Amino acid sequence: MKTVLEVKDLCKTYVINKRQNHVLRNVNFSVNEGEMVAIMGPSGSGKSTLLYTVSGMDRMTSGKVDFCGRNMADMNEDDLAKMRLDDMGFIFQQMYMMKNLTVLDNVILPAVKSKKVKESRTECAERGRTLMHKLGIAEIADNDINEVSGGQLQRACICRSMMNKPRMIFADEPTGALNRTSSEEVMTELTHLNEEGTTIMLVTHDAKVAAKCTRVLFIVDGNIKGEYALDRSKPLRDRERSLNNWLMEMGW
Numbered sequence: 607m608k609t610v611l612e613v614k615d616l617c618k619t620y621v622i623n624k625r626q627n628h629v630l631r632n633v634n635f636s637v638n639e640g641e642m643v644a645i646m647g648p649s650g651s652g653k654s655t656l657l658y659t660v661s662g663m664d665r666m667t668s669g670k671v672d673f674c675g676r677n678m679a680d681m682n683e684d685d686l687a688k689m690r691l692d693d694m695g696f697i698f699q700q701m702y703m704m705k706n707l708t709v710l711d712n713v714i715l716p717a718v719k720s721k722k723v724k725e726s727r728t729e730c731a732e733r734g735r736t737l738m739h740k741l742g743i744a745e746i747a748d749n750d751i752n753e754v755s756g757g758q759l760q761r762a763c764i765c766r767s768m769m770n771k772p773r774m775i776f777a778d779e780p781t782g783a784l785n786r787t788s789s790e791e792v793m794t795e796l797t798h799l800n801e802e803g804t805t806i807m808l809v810t811h812d813a814k815v816a817a818k819c820t821r822v823l824f825i826v827d828g829n830i831k832g833e834y835a836l837d838r839s840k841p842l843r844d845r846e847r848s849l850n851n852w853l854m855e856m857g858w
């Protein structure tokens with residue numbers, strides 16, 4: 607099994623008014639190709655910070671993060687930006703969609719910007735439309751960003767994160783702002799992408815979301831307190847029940 611992400615002794619300290627806040631304290635884990643890892647834990651425990659630092663959006667204070675065998679500490683800002691654009695997909699809440707572009711133009715933006723993708727704009731648009739069709743939002747391709755629902759927008763974000771065929775997708779509470787139905791739809795899509803081979807790491811407060819992943823890491827005070835492997839061959843209801851029991855043991 608290939609390792610996509612390897613994190614060793616990762617620390618992240620924020621300094622505000624000379625006060626140090628040790629948000630991540632010696633975090634160790636790795637993610638193999640094809641995994642779908644959920645990060646859970648109390649509010650303020652460092653989940654988003656973890657996602658940002660391992661994806662190169664934010665610099666670590668110390669430790670080592672390898673992405674596809676490349677040590678991020680050795681990379682300059684340009685290298686990191688290129689890696690994020692070409693090899694990583696991002697689904698964050700309050701997604702930064704460009705207000706003056708249509709949904710489709712937003713979706714294809716990473717491909718238009720990337721030097722890895724050698725396609726014309728028309729080819730990018732065609733691929734963007736195919737992705738949107740796959741995620742059931744073909745009809746909003748030409749809408750403005752403010753003319754779509756939260757669930758549709760989140761699915762558009764997934765399309766955008768897929769445009770450059772990333773090795774791994776990072777998602778911070780991808781269903782956090784959605785109602786139960788939209789949340790389930792988004793999770794169905796993410797699970798499909800994962801089953802087709804895309805490695806995913808997502809942060810969630812929702813045990814129903816985490817139960818659809820292959821592994822759960824539970825973070826408390828910037829440390830991984832425990833991890834739980836889920837067997838997708840078991841019925842979802844059983845996975846939810848066993849995960850909930852484990853989360854209770856973790857103090858959830």
Ligand SMILES: Nc1ncnc2c1ncn2[C@@H]1O[C@H](COP(=O)(O)OP(=O)(O)OP(=O)(O)O)[C@@H](O)[C@H]1O
Nearest residue numbers: 620622627629647648649650651652653654655656
């Ligand atoms: N940019 C920043 N500058 C300074 N401190 C920060 C910054 N981002 C986060 N923190 C602090 O780091 C700690 C962890 O924050 P983080 O956002 O990672 O938590 P979280 O687990 O994602 O919480 P939630 O579940 O509420 O989203 C908090 O104490 C927070 O105040």
Ligand SMILES: [Mg+2]
Nearest residue numbers: 653654655778
């Ligand atoms: Mg967070």
